[in-house]
Amino acid sequence: MNQIKRDALQSEEYRTGILPEIGMLAVPYVPMQRNTDHSYGSDKALARGTLFPGLDLPYMGMVNQDMDVSTPLRELMALGFAVHELGLYLDTHRNDPEAEALFQKNNKLYSEGVSEYERRYGPLQMTGSGSPAFDWVDDPWPWDLPCPQPREHRIPSALKEV
Amino acid sequence: MFIYEKRLQFPVKIKTPNPKLASIIISQYGGPDGELGASLRYLSQRYSMPNPRLKALLTDIGTEELSHLELVGTIIHQLTRNLSDEQIQDSAFAPYFVDHTTGVYPTAASGFPWSAASMQVKGDPITDLSEDMGAEQKARTTYDNILALSDDPDVNEVIKFLREREIVHFQRFGEALELLKGELNQKNVYYMNPSRPGK
Numbered sequence: 461m462n463q464i465k466r467d468a469l470q471s472e473e474y475r476t477g478i479l480p481e482i483g484m485l486a487v488p489y490v491p492m493q494r495n496t497d498h499s500y501g502s503d504k505a506l507a508r509g510t511l512f513p514g515l516d517l518p519y520m521g522m523v524n525q526d527m528d529v530s531t532p533l534r535e536l537m538a539l540g541f542a543v544h545e546l547g548l549y550l551d552t553h554r555n556d557p558e559a560e561a562l563f564q565k566n567n568k569l570y571s572e573g574v575s576e577y578e579r580r581y582g583p584l585q586m587t588g589s590g591s592p593a594f595d596w597v598d599d600p601w602p603w604d605l606p607c608p609q610p611r612e613h614r615i616p617s618a619l620k621e622v
Numbered sequence: 623m624f625i626y627e628k629r630l631q632f633p634v635k636i637k638t639p640n641p642k643l644a645s646i647i648i649s650q651y652g653g654p655d656g657e658l659g660a661s662l663r664y665l666s667q668r669y670s671m672p673n674p675r676l677k678a679l680l681t682d683i684g685t686e687e688l689s690h691l692e693l694v695g696t697i698i699h700q701l702t703r704n705l706s707d708e709q710i711q712d713s714a715f716a717p718y719f720v721d722h723t724t725g726v727y728p729t730a731a732s733g734f735p736w737s738a739a740s741m742q743v744k745g746d747p748i749t750d751l752s753e754d755m756g757a758e759q760k761a762r763t764t765y766d767n768i769l770a771l772s773d774d775p776d777v778n779e780v781i782k783f784l785r786e787r788e789i790v791h792f793q794r795f796g797e798a799l800e801l802l803k804g805e806l807n808q809k810n811v812y813y814m815n816p817s818r819p820g821k
Contacts, residue, residue, distance in 0.1 A: 515786075537631065548683065
């Protein structure tokens with residue numbers, strides 16, 4: 461990182477974006493976000509709802525505590541969120557190699573996380589890998605309260621109804 | 623096409639049922655500024671966008687809104703589980719219960735069912751992106767209001783996340799408008815409808 465960028469971070473300039481020199485009348489302006497240099501880690505990003513401190517603007521000081529991402533599902537949520545957030549950034553910032561590298565890095569981690577999760581807990585998509593039987597249908601579904609159990613701890617559904 | 627992923631975007635684990643709170647939060651499921659309208663607005667506006675980046679952004683945000691619809695539905699479902707008749711009788715949830723039991727139905731908190739009249743697809747990209755920026759602000763205010771009325775920390779954790787997403791989406795729609803303006807007549811961006819070039 462060069463000196464100018466360091467100075468910018470120190471002065472919290474990451475909270476500002478780029479405005480055009482001359483603004484047109486009668487049309488809204490939102491400055492382009494400058495860069496992704498100053499980003500939260502994926503676990504903090506999930507808790508705060510954004511990867512970018514410059515966009516983190518809570519209501520009445522109500523802020524989520526950093527999230528416990530020690531469970532495989534939460535770890536997956538945090539990585540998936542970072543990938544999605546960077547994807548939206550890249551939609552409007554086509555030529556940002558640093559953001560693209562960060563996107564690729566997180567996307568790789570996410571893909572690895574999906575494989576590991578599916579092996580232990582069952583498929584995330586109907587065609588997901590790691591499923592010996594068609595356990596796509598098994599509880600819990602995402603809106604259910606119990607957390608997903610590893611395959612080896614699962615009670616076959618026929619027994620549950622006894 | 624769309625493929626379902628069997629997980630939430632953000633964890634939801636609500637310890638205490640609260641039908642009164644559910645009757646407020648249902649507005650972000652099927653109210654005028656809720657997540658159903660958001661996803662249909664963006665996914666429907668895609669077709670008249672002239673620029674590939676705008677098509678991508680509306681697709682990606684519209685898809686994220688569907689995952690937010692699922693988060694709000696999950697909050698309603700967990701807030702209304704295992705309710706006794708007494709708990710329902712004594713709460714603002716009773717009018718909803720008589721129509722939908724504890725199913726999750728797209729309606730505003732005021733009781734008005736979800737309506738496409740709460741959104742627009744104008745077919746003019748400047749107009750549609752301006753509407754989208756307004757829509758994100760309206761949803762943010764709704765989440766502000768929910769935070770003002772709710773003291774359940776399990777619920778508020780998710781609401782804070784959803785509220786922050788509105789701010790990020792507002793930024794991206796604003797940037798999309800900047801990108802679009804750069805491709806238009808610099809002396810008069812309203813010279814024509816950019817989705818109908820040359821007409």
